Every structure is written in structure tokens, then in C-alpha cells.
Amino acid sequence: MMKLPVSWPSAVYAALGAAALFGLSTPVAKALLRDGSPVLLAGLLYLGSGIGLGLVRLVRDRGWRVPAMSRAEWLWLLLAIGCGGVLGPLALMLGLARTSASTASLLLNLEAVLTAVLAWFVFHENANRRVIVGMVLIVLGAVALALPGSSGKASVDGGGALVVVACLCWALDNNFTRKVSATDALFVAGLKGLMAGAVNVGIAGWLGAGWPQASFIGLAMIVGFLGYGVSLALFVVALRGLGTARTGAYFSTAPFIGAAVAVLGFGEPTAWPFWAAALFMATGVWLHLTEHHQHLHTHEPMTHMHRHVHDAHHQHAHDFLWDGREPHTHEHTHTPLTHTHPHYPDIHHRHRHR
Secondary structure (H helix, E strand, C coil), X not given: CXXXXXXXXXXXXXXXXXXXXXXXXXXXXXXXXXXXXXXXXXXXXXXXXXXXXXXXXXXXXXXXXXXXCCHHHHHHHHHHHHHHHHHHHHHHHHHHCCCCHHHHHHHCCHHHHHHHHHHHHCCCCCCCHHHHHHHHHHHHHHHHHCCXXXXXXXXXXXXXXXXXXXXXXXXXXXXXXXXXXXCCHHHHHHHHHHHHHHHHHHHHHHCCCCCCCHHHHHHHHHHHHHHHHHHHHHHHHHHHHHCHHHHHHHHCHHHHHHHHHHHHHCCCCCCHHHHXXXXXXXXXXXXXXXXXXXXXXXXXCEEEEEEECCECCCCCCCCCCCCCCCCEEEEEEECCEEEEEECCCCCCCCCCCC
16 A cells, blocks of 8 residues: 655654754844854854764764765755855844844744745745735734834844844745755755854954853854754755745744743843734744645656655665665655645645646
């Protein structure tokens, strides 16, 4: 009996796990900024990510192996590193230095909106009414943050604008990373961490940032390993199974986790625009999380390589001696197939819709 596709539930869990880790990192990074340079902190966060994931790969693979990637995939990965690994965290750290962690956390919801807009209009990923309405509500939440609160001052200032710039950088990063999501997630996330971390630490040194204490460096790198490294690896896994826009939608839960920690754990004050924004954004995220997409669709012939089991989309023979273990990784070819089932625009469902 043919197995049904089982990749999407694990992809959802991966997206939510990525969101939880990144959401927790935002208020902690805000606290660390009291004792260090924003540019240096951005570099240390990504260095912690790259070094930590590199060690995990060395243990897992018993050595260092570079996965097979085409020239186009290397280009997409380098673009993702530049936007999401260098410019994004730099803008976020500079923004956090000028605005509250709770406001910044909610503004990070715009990453999902910008990610989806690019995915729909530039990379032609499908969208439905439910997802679009959810994105509109998230935008309304960002507008609410810009309204004057009880103090007569808008929640969003110059620091908030830098957070929005970071969201745009990561939206580009998410769509670029989608192009390499079939490769090893630990390699993608680890390489991004090492390269982005080295660049940002170098920039901090060039700007004259003082070197902090060892305890600061250690804590920053641990936060980076979990909140940027492990989170990004899970995000890549989610991209593989959900597509860009929907992974971004699930990832939208991250800002609420960060805002809750900032308000409840660090005692940051809030005004009515903050809670109005939280209501709009929470409703938008709920619409994303409860989406159901199913229709008759046709798979075109395709050859690629990724970790898989022999489900409905992987009914192929092997040209090597196979011991029957699943999941496994090898190059395989998909033959034309027409069927219907619940699905997302994952690496096997990037078809156009009428």
C-alpha cells in the first residue's frame, strides 16, 4: 500500500520550533546590548550559530563534507548570506538599541508579510484568500504600533524603522534560501553563521568597538547558536516542506514569544497601541495556522536529491544496493503524477494554480 505524504506535519513543527527559539532570542539580545556594541553583538550571534552547527555536523558526519550544489544554488546561498546574515542582524541590533524589545518583537511580524509578498509576486508562489487576509491583519498591527500611545509618542521611531529594514533583508533571505532548501539544512545555516559572523565582527573592529568580557562573548554565542543557528536549520527544513510564504506565516509566532518575554520577564511598559497590534497580529497568525489547501494537481518530471522516505511522491527504484532503511538520501527522479491531497508549496508542490 502506498504511503501518504507525511513531511508537512514535521515541517510545521520545525517552523514553530524555529519561531520559538528566535522569539526568545530577541529580548535576550536586547538585554545584551546594554554591555556591548550592536554590530559586534550581531557578529557574535552568528559566529555562535556557525561554530555550533559546524561542530554538530562534524559529530554527525564524522568529518566535514560539502554537499553537492550547482552554481546557481551557490549564488542563491551567497545572496541569502549577504541579506539575512550580514545586513539583517546588523539592522536589527541597531534598531534594538533605539526601541523597546516588545515593540521590536511585534514589528518582526512584518518579515512574514514581506516574505509572502516577494514569494507571491517575484517567485510566483500561490496564495489564497485566508493567507492574504492574515497578512493584511499583520500589517494593520504594524500600523497600530505607529499610533501615539498614552505618552503621546508613537511606538515606532527610528529604531522601529531599522527593524523593518531587517525584516526586508530577512524576507529576501527567506526567498533566496528556498532555492537551496533541498540541501543539508545544517550546512546552509552553519555556513551562513560563519560567514556573516566573521563579516560583522570585522566591521565592528573597523568601527572601533571594544572587545567585551568573556562571559558576554560566551552568552552571546550560546544565544546565537540556539536563536539563530538551530532556529535557521529548522527554518530551512520548514521551507523544504511548506514553501516560503507559509513557513513565514508559522514563523510569525516568534514575535509574540519575544514580546511576552520582554513584557513579563523584563517588565517593559506597554500602552494601548501595543495590545491593539498584538490582537491584529495574533488573528492574522491564527488564520495562517488554520489554513487548509487541497486540490487536484499534477507533478511534472523532476530530478533532485534530498532526504526522503518512500511516500506517495517517492515511488522509485534504486540503481544501488539498498538495505531498506528510511529516511535516506540519494539522487532520484519523479515521474509525472496526478492526484489530490492536502499540501503546501513544498519542494514537490511548486505548481501554478488556475
